[in-house]
Amino acid sequence: MAVVTFDRKDFESLVGKKLKDSDYTETVPMIGVTTEELSSDSVSFEVFPNRPDMLSVEGFARALKAFMGDGKGIKYSVGKIHGTMRVDKSVENVRPYAVCAVVRNVKLTDSVLKSLMQFQEKVHETFGRRRERVAIGVHDMSKIEFPLKYAAYEPSKISFVPLDSKEKMNLSQILQKHGKGKEYGWVLENYKTYPVITDAKNDVLSFPPIINGELTRVTEKSKDLFIDVTGTSKHYIMKTLNMLCASLADRGAKLEAVKIDYTKSSETTPDASDQKIKVSLDYLNGLLDTDLKEDEVKMMLAKMGVLFANNVASVPFYRTDVMHQIDIVEDVAIAFGYQNFEPRIPKIPTMAQRNxxxxxxxxxxxxxxxxxxxxxxxxxxxxxxxxxxxxxxxxxxxxxxxxxxxxxxxxxxxxxxxxxxxxxxxxxxxxxxxxxxxxxxxxxxxxxxxxxxxxxxxxxxxxxxxxxxxxxxxxxxxxxxxxxxxxxxxxxxxxxxxxxxxxxxxxxxxxxxxxxxxxxxxxxxxxxxxxxxxxxxxxx
Amino acid sequence: MDLHPHELKLLGTLKNFHKGADIAALSKASGLNPDSVRKAALWAAAKGLVKSEVTETKSYLLEEEGIRYLKLNTLPELIIFNEVLKKPADINYLKNLREFQIGMMWGQKKGLIFNWGSDNVRLAPKKEAEQKIAKDLEALDEVGRGNYNIDRAKLEEFLRRRFLKEKIEKTETLSITKKGLELADSNPDGGIGKLTPEIIKSGAWKKGVRPYDVSLPSAKLIAGKKHITSVWAEKIRKIFLDMGFSEASGPLVESSFWCFDALYQPQDHPSRELADTFYMKKPGGSKLPEPGIVKAVKNAHESGTEGSTGWMYKWSEDIAKKPVLRTHTTAVSARSLFGLTPPAKIFCIGRAFRNETVDYKHLPEFTQVEGIVVDENVTFRDLLGYLKEFYWRLGFEKIRFRPAYFPYTEMSVEPEVYFEEKGEWVELGGSGIFRPEVTKPLGVDVPVLAWGLSLERPIALMTGLNDIRNFYFKNDLKLLRNAKVNV
Missing domain, CATH: 3.30.930.10 (Bira Bifunctional Protein; Domain 2)
Known part of the structure; x- marks a missing residue:
């Protein structure tokens, strides 16, 4: 399980109020997170793998804020299409999917940069299956010229200066010499061609899932960001992009879309619309042995950041764990408080049989x-x-x-x-x-x-x-x-x-x-x- | 006076040693082992029957340095003396000699070299120097042979120079006191200590039997005994049986299908990785169960059962066929669920394996305990009820519940029990209601409550045996013989 460490001041400013130590030791565990370490400067939490959105300080603060009663919920919106990225057929067999977003007016303070890096690292390790399933690239937009192209190349045919390096290297050299190449090269082990994102000037932005180019390095001066997420599963890269976008939007940034052109289809990312899931109150009350009315469920789900109306739950785009209405039932149970359920032993007539x-x-x-x-x-x-x-x-x-x-x-x-x-x-x-x-x-x-x-x-x-x-x-x-x-x-x-x-x-x-x-x-x-x-x- | 048979035996033996004797000699003469002699002497001394005297004997042993110079038949001061004697003396060479510092010091002290460091360096006559050192060596040699009767100052010098080391040996001499002697004489055979068929038949016991002090400690027997983990496993087995649960079992070498896929663990889930799971070289592959259930599980993973999105990836039959050492007994629960008719309550206590490196908290093998309840009317409250009841029967009176996450349950609950001795809440096991994506493909359409824990954890908590290697890894018989089994 992943342990994340946040700057306590930054965290509490995102939550919107000063938290007592007891909030960390009593309230936080009730969402299903353990507070691992607590000091006046920093706080560490252990986050379960079903809530990668809580691996970022913004996402965690968002969840806690709602849970502690600020149930207004945040609406996220995506502005106009900023540009296009073409996904070439050549990536189909190696790393078939990519999604992107443009994020405007980001104030990249030291703490934002740090939390962005921590989030990337943790998502890569857990949700991203050590970058095989999901890999994130964040770039300084000012260096990029649209349209972009995502295609696979023979390793010796393309070279660029990777992050933290001074010299130009081709893709094989990066895998052999660069620290990240050695660490994540295994993902590409069985492939003959490697995926690369280039821009209109043919500059290399990224060699996913290994390393970005030095050219688009993000610094404290960067104002607009371009984000690419590539991987083997469209669902997971989309969710990862959503989590990142939500975090940056929480910091006041504006989101803009990128059109992704596949050979036969196209789509626009990110998509901030909610996931709709039908929830039967009978099912919910039957499983929890409760007698909750629609407005009570609505109130409780608000604590989990989920809207509820007409038996439909609207799950925000950054949540990754909702597959079935049972997951909404669990959210209700958590909001209701596990300690508020009275344990009971049913009468189930069974005869014990010994092995x-x-x-x-x-x-x-x-x-x-x-x-x-x-x-x-x-x-x-x-x-x-x-x-x-x-x-x-x-x-x-x-x-x-x-x-x-x-x-x-x-x-x-x-x-x-x-x-x-x-x-x-x-x-x-x-x-x-x-x-x-x-x-x-x-x-x-x-x-x-x-x-x-x-x-x-x-x-x-x-x-x-x-x-x-x-x-x-x-x-x-x-x-x-x-x-x-x-x-x-x-x-x-x-x-x-x-x-x-x-x-x-x-x-x-x-x-x-x-x-x-x-x-x-x-x-x-x-x-x-x-x-x-x-x-x-x-x-x- | 109440005497232990060993005391009587000791007194009877000591009688024959007028000057007293040490433990070893008494052990040999009495047939008691040295420990018993020591104990008996302690008791008898407290009663004033035996006197104990500790004497110290000093001896001197040659050390490496001493041996070295005896072999060289010279001492550092003479070596340096001879070097200085050479004219002209090579000062640089001299200063690099191993013996320079020490030899110069003792050479000056013993009056072989005078005024070193000044212009007026003077030496004793060569013959005199050689004689002096020869005498010293002779004295050292004497000590080496065990004759310590040499000049006290020389002895001190040798000790200081680490040519010798001192060894002090303590010997305890026991002797019998007058009171002890009287007692031993008045009670030559110790009286009738043990009833024998002859004594009972002849009536000799009527003359009286020797009294016995029942408050004295007794020897422990080596008894037939169950292993501490067995005792706990049986306790838990009884709890389940008492609660009406039936016992299930399954193979240790399990297919990935039953261990992971049937439990809706996606095929790229971290717990399925080589770093956590033992995969088998032999057998090379498992067979999958009947096509119907394989298809249902595949669908659950790829696109979900009814009302579910699934994990949304391409499920592979080959990965499901890989045999593993089961990582949890939940595999047994999955097998039990397949084709089951509710209501049912099932438990399993069995070995599970994790590819871990061994330390005091982790073993590659542990015993897992798991229970499931399958019934159309069970709810989340019933899950908490079973947990409360189960842990109460196990000896934990206070319990509380926290949200948790496991890929195959929803709600997921982490029970915490209050551990009185430490005054803190400790996490003990995991539980939840199986997801519909787990139960539906197995043909079960009703809620399934499930909980599990490792057997070792409550034992460690309750017995204080925190190093879990003690249980299997070591099987330390001393520890097992002393282990409390009234649990």
Whole structure:
């Protein structure tokens, strides 16, 4: 989740009143935001990913202002079409969509610039999926001559001076040498041509989603801005442009449109019209168990910056999270206050059914504890070394991880015995005897829907100076008797167990497990000096 | 006087050591382990039966520097003396010698070199200097062999020059007091300590049995015991069963379809990234369920279920087929919902995986607890009601609710419980009502309440075991043996 930091003075001036510390700790959480840090100069909030509009100081202040009762709502409007941008067919396969806006008379004070930068950065990271889905470019308008063109080029065919650089570079050079190129080059990894925005003089404005040109750099002196937002989803770039425009308009700037010409269609951006969504009061009251009338809903939605009339909610253009009337219901619930709903338990006649495997596991645990065994619980994740090499066993096919973060966890366990050996190895400093058991899931590859299934197993390990096959056999015999399962043992061989001290557990003519004394060579691998006798069986 | 059997044994043993004995010797002679001897001695000393005397013995060990000069068979002052003796002395070379500073200091102190730094430098006769140093070396050698009977001033010098180090050893000598001796004599076998079948049959017990001080500490047994996380998991399982919930389970290796897509998590959602989710190398791919539901889920993502806009992107079947280690048991809830007839209440307690690096707060595996309620009449108030009831049964009396966000629920609620000991509200789990985009494709047309939490978090809160690695990662038997299981 994204944490944003605002200048407290600037924030409160946008909210329109001085806020007490308690407003931050009591009221703000009720919109669903945590105040992370608060000082007299600055304030940090943790914003949920469904409200990227609150990543900007203006957007956050706007939401809080409404929530605290200033329900007038702000109307946003877009002026005349300032110019045109042609979207060339060549970008279709690499980065197909672009939207733009012109923003006039921006007072770019230090705090506005800072918040603009923070907003861009946070949107890129979260909503923009590290610039893959959405990338923003903000430019000084005075350097640009319309019409503009958005097209894809071979990387060596076009060059310009990127931001924070002195020399002209072509697109490949930017990806190789420029900091931003190295950071975001992965987005273009699989493409042969790269997207570029140029103006009427053929000057490069932007190489999205990597970097803008130095030419159109925004400074405190810039008065008019040009904004481009490009990406892979028209919906998301439009919403991003809307959020930016709303923020700048809140600062007193005027919005103007840009006409976007695709090969077969055209549109005008930004579009400040509301999103209309039908809300049924029955649905709303049914789900919240409330009895709210239209004007009450209207009042509450005003607190969320949403207009409501004739069962239609008008959601402002900067909101990105409304997909269904349920989202409006949630806004009402938040405005109503979660603390104002009285919790209640309904009478729903259901009969509890226990899961058989789980139930068996519980019974087995009881018997094992009665036998004086101590339960341990280990990870399902393991690696070949622990699971096979240290057990002196050949490496077998098992469920493995594609993207492990550490060498420790690269596969799922097939057996619980290595888990128990690991526990014994870690507990050499603790008092003996150590008689431990584990009941848990192993994973086996198979032909099932997901390609692997859980196998619930039980394993016991006895470790002390006198531990041997006799004792573990007694454990098995007593356990099987209590559990009510007939079985027989058959001499066999196993690489981890000592030959001549090892057998198969057979139930109904099927092998369900093994029993024996751990091979001393294996004991050495785990650093154990005491003998260890084990058993393992499937619990099904 | 009430004596512990170990005390009696100690007294009986000490009787034979007229000059007293140390713990090791007594342990060997009595068959008690050294710890028991120490404890018994402490108790007996408090009763005036045993006397304890601590003696210190000093010894001296040669240090590296001392060994070095013994081997060289010279000392820095003699090395410097010999250099100065050379005529003409090379001052620059001299000053660069390792021994210069120290050798010059001791050389002047011992009267080998006079007036250094003036024009009138004078040296002692070579023979005299050599003899002096030879004597010193001899003394050092003596100490090295364990003879400390040398000139006190020399010893101080060697210590100061780190040729030697001092080692002090404390030994405790226990001896029996007169009172102890009397007691030991009057009670040669300690009386009848333990009833045996013979003693019961013969009636020998009638002569009296040795009294026993029940207030003395007892040894702990190593008992059969459930793991602390098992105990809590069973407690939670019982809470759900008592509330009429049925138990569900599902595969640890899960398809992305059930883990994410069926829960309306868009395919480019950050939690699906490699950095957060374990993807499988083997198995290489999952099968998707029947085409009807796949199509419904695809539509929900691309253009929404009825009345919804959806996420508005192109949904890929290939991404949905990628197997993962399930990141939450909500995957089990999704499977349970498919084709379900309401009303139903279902819970699941199971392992979940996150591709995290291990630290005291994060593990790649944890246990998740989750419950869902499916019924046409349930409302937001009922969700809060279930949360309140569930957490109350878990031991948290006060609860409050905050708006939250999860991609698959709306309303989303973060319950916070009041944690008495710290006097603060702590976040514990997440909850909400499943979005229609989740339930409709699964064929469920009624509200579904859902909540979940990690099993480890309440255990950490309630037991103070804040380092969650203690639970699985370490399985420290000492910690598990001491863990309270009356929860």
């Amino acid at each position: 058989r495997t789980q139930e068996k596991s519980c019974v087995i645990k009881e018997i094992m504890v009665g036998l004086g065994m101590e339960e341990t619980v280990s990870f399902v994740l393991t690696n070949d070394s622990k699971q096979f090499n240290m057990m002196a066993a050949p490496v077998e096919e098992c469920a493995t991880i594609l993207n492990p973060k550490t060498e420790d966890y690269t596969a799922c366990r097939k057996s619980l015995i290595p888990s128990l050996m690991n526990v014994l190895g870690d507990n050499k400093h603790n008092e003996y005897p150590q008689r431990i058991f584990e009941i848990g899931d192993c994973v086996e590859l198979d032909k099932s829907e997901t390609g692997a299934s859980n196998v619930r197993k039980l394993a016991v390990a006895l470790c002390h100076a006198d531990a041997d096959i006799n004792e573990i056999k007694s454990v098995l015999e007593t356990f099987m008797h209590s559990y009510g399962l007939g079985y027989r043992l058959k001499n066999s061989a196993h690489p981890s167990l000592m030959s001549g001290r090892c057998g198969e557990i057979i139930v109904d003519g099927r092998k369900v497990g093994i029993i024996g004394e751990i091979n001393p060579a294996v004991l050495k691998n785990w650093g154990l000096d005491n003998p260890v006798a084990v058993l393992e069986m499937v619990v099904e």
